[in-house]
Amino acid sequence: SQKIEQNSEALNIQEGKTATLTCNYTNYSPAYLQWYRQDPGRGPVFLLLIRENEKEKRKERLKVTFDTTLKQSLFHITASQPADSATYLCALEGRSNFNKFYFGSGTKLNVKP
Amino acid sequence: GAVVSQHPSRVICKSGTSVKIECRSLDFQATTMFWYRQFPKQSLMLMATSNEGSKATYEQGVEKDKFLINHASLTLSTLTVTSAHPEDSSFYICSARDGQVPYEQYFGPGTRLTVT
Numbered sequence: 001s002q003k004i005e006q007n008s009e010a011l012n013i014q015e016g017k018t019a020t021l022t023c024n025y026t027n028y029s030p031a032y033l034q035w036y037r038q039d040p041g042r043g044p045v046f047l048l049l050i051r052e053n054e055k056e057k058r059k060e061r062l063k064v065t066f067d068t069t070l071k072q073s074l075f076h077i078t079a080s081q082p083a084d085s086a087t088y089l090c091a092l093e094g095r096s097n098f099n100k101f102y103f104g105s106g107t108k109l110n111v112k113p
Numbered sequence: 114g115a116v117v118s119q120h121p122s123r124v125i126c127k128s129g130t131s132v133k134i135e136c137r138s139l140d141f142q143a144t145t146m147f148w149y150r151q152f153p154k155q156s157l158m159l160m161a162t163s164n165e166g167s168k169a170t171y172e173q174g175v176e177k178d179k180f181l182i183n184h185a186s187l188t189l190s191t192l193t194v195t196s197a198h199p200e201d202s203s204f205y206i207c208s209a210r211d212g213q214v215p216y217e218q219y220f221g222p223g224t225r226l227t228v229t
Contacts, residue, residue: 004156034217043117043206043220044157089157093216099145101218105156 002028006090006104014112019077021107023090026071028102031095033066033073038087038106047088048075052095080111115141117209119221126197126228133193134224136207142187143209147218148180151204163190197228 005024013019023033031052036044050057050066050073057064063076077084087106094100116139126132136146145164149157161177163169163184171177179201181193190209194201204225208218 008154032216036220041204041223041225043119043208043223044218045220046217049217099147099162099210101147101157101159103157105154 002026002092002102004028004090004092004102004104006088006107008105008107010108010110012110012112013080015081017080019080019084019109019111021075021088021109023073023075023104024071025092025102028071028092028094029068030092032093033064034091034093035062035064035073035075036089036091038089040087044089077109080109082111082113085109085111115209115211115219117143117207117219117221119207119224121224122222123225124227126226128198128228129196131193131195132197132226133191134205134207134226136190136192136209136221138188138209138211138219141209141211141219143190144187144212145210146184146190147208147210148182148190148192149206149208151206151223157206160192194226197226199228202226202228 003026034049035047038044048064061078065074087108089106090104092102118137120135148160160175161169161171165187169182184190206223208220
């Protein structure tokens, strides 16, 4: 069965630095990969979507890369701020089973002032 | 942006009773709605997918007689936890998508269910 791995250890970085989070997957070929932000006790908020035929996507301070050969996506936040502190989830959706999402368990990011 | 609401945000109920959670898309028509369950520090687990006017599709291992889902309209879906037990205590989150590219899901704020 499919497996999605995100670093379970929290990522602690200094304000102003670039945060890089990793999402690795196995036994799956997603058509779309999405990144979400989740704050404690709240539902996830959509950040970025990248398609299987795209290598990179940017939105303001966010950048996502997608390597279907390595089966990996990297999520970057540049010029990080304490307000970026949250848990970040990756989610995969297949082409053949649209509407079926598989989420990683998320990585907690702590940005220290 | 698209907004999804959930009600209630928190609910405590006694074992054996039933609890209904509502999920509404406030400013768009949701062609598909999803119900997830999340345990502390764990991933979101998809419970079921529903389309307006049709029966929900449940994921393997989810009891459809226990978790009743009704997608009554393009803006409302409900999840009823029947005969709740303490092991049903969890964070329940709904999401919706409007069928428009680029296909992101809009999540509700979640409902914390505690069964005593």
